[in-house]
Amino acid sequence: MFSARKLSGGCRAVRLHHFRSRVVSRTSPNLTFVPACLPPDPVEVEELQRFVSQSKRLFVMTGAGVSTESGIPDYRSEGVGLYARTDRRPIQHAEFVRSASARQRYWARNFVGWPQFSSHQPNAAHLVLRDWEKLGKLHWLVTQNVDALHAKAGSQRMTELHGCTHRVFCLGCGDQTLRSELQEHFEALNPTWKAEALGVAPDGDVFLTDEQVCTFQVPACRKCGGILKPDVTFFGDTVSREKVNFVHQCLAESDSMLVAGSSMQVYSGYRFALAAREKQLPIAILNIGPTRLDHFASLKLHSRCGELLPLIDAH
Numbered sequence: 631m632f633s634a635r636k637l638s639g640g641c642r643a644v645r646l647h648h649f650r651s652r653v654v655s656r657t658s659p660n661l662t663f664v665p666a667c668l669p670p671d672p673v674e675v676e677e678l679q680r681f682v683s684q685s686k687r688l689f690v691m692t693g694a695g696v697s698t699e700s701g702i703p704d705y706r707s708e709g710v711g712l713y714a715r716t717d718r719r720p721i722q723h724a725e726f727v728r729s730a731s732a733r734q735r736y737w738a739r740n741f742v743g744w745p746q747f748s749s750h751q752p753n754a755a756h757l758v759l760r761d762w763e764k765l766g767k768l769h770w771l772v773t774q775n776v777d778a779l780h781a782k783a784g785s786q787r788m789t790e791l792h793g794c795t796h797r798v799f800c801l802g803c804g805d806q807t808l809r810s811e812l813q814e815h816f817e818a819l820n821p822t823w824k825a826e827a828l829g830v831a832p833d834g835d836v837f838l839t840d841e842q843v844c845t846f847q848v849p850a851c852r853k854c855g856g857i858l859k860p861d862v863t864f865f866g867d868t869v870s871r872e873k874v875n876f877v878h879q880c881l882a883e884s885d886s887m888l889v890a891g892s893s894m895q896v897y898s899g900y901r902f903a904l905a906a907r908e909k910q911l912p913i914a915i916l917n918i919g920p921t922r923l924d925h926f927a928s929l930k931l932h933s934r935c936g937e938l939l940p941l942i943d944a945h
């Protein structure tokens with residue numbers, strides 16, 4: 631049986647109750663940000679079915695590719711990713727901590743993007759992984775995404791490796807609050823401030839002019855007056871040692887690894903694939919486009935996650 635310790639582990643830290651009242655969308659996927667690909671090949675389906683059937687304790691790692699079908703763009707996909715379409719780059723951790731004007735710009739843009747970004751709903755891939763957890767097939771899920779879609783789908787045996795945009799914490803006292811509450815605070819402080827969202831990034835960022843940004847009021851922590859930051863690992867920051875160790879332990883308890891919707895370019899996730907290789911675990915990759923571990927995976931599939939995963943029977 632799975633231990634209760636893990637279910638209450640600090641790495642999970644998702645306020646699931648916040649999402650329970652939401653209705654999960656089961657409508658057709660939004661494919662605007664999904665790279666072109668062929669429908670699943672029956673041979674590929676069979677291979678993945680065999681892989682999943684042979685696993686008793688599957689470790690799954692997901693990336694932006696599972697969220698693109700919910701209408702959230704990724705950073706790196708050819709043609710449709712944010713890097714290919716725009717010159718926008720995510721904020722660096724040091725810049726956020728050091729510069730009040732960088733924080734003002736970040737929060738103004740995040741404030742505008744929030745209504746749309748927070749309304750995205752899980753797709754078939756998120757629901758399948760939630761079901762695999764219920765069936766006892768999935769031992770642990772690690773996501774590199776910060777969009778809360780796995781939590782919205784109901785996954786619980788899960789670590790959000792890079793945090794979650796739906797939470798905010800204070801750099802001064804560590805107080806943690808909900809992002810939705812901060813939105814109300816922003817609205818109260820900026821009653822006449824208006825700006826349009828022109829395309830939302832994977833972290834909820836949108837583009838605004840300097841003129842729009844400079845009048846935006848950013849609140850401080852209500853408890854200590856400290857700096858508020860989304861509970862997200864920005865580029866240039868590192869995942870905590872405690873969280874990394876916890877995920878390594880989950881991986882050590884697993885018998886195989888499935889990577890879904892990630893090119894694994896970021897080391898904080900890639901290190902777990904290296905650890906899986908060292909333990910000689912079978913590794914399957916489901917991703918449109920090349921990944922950093924193609925050369926040592928036992929199986930590489932090029933389909934859409936939301937199209938292929940529902941075809942697999944995990945009983």
Ligand SMILES: [Zn+2]
Pocket residue numbers: 800801802803804805851852853854855856
């Ligand atoms: Zn504080």
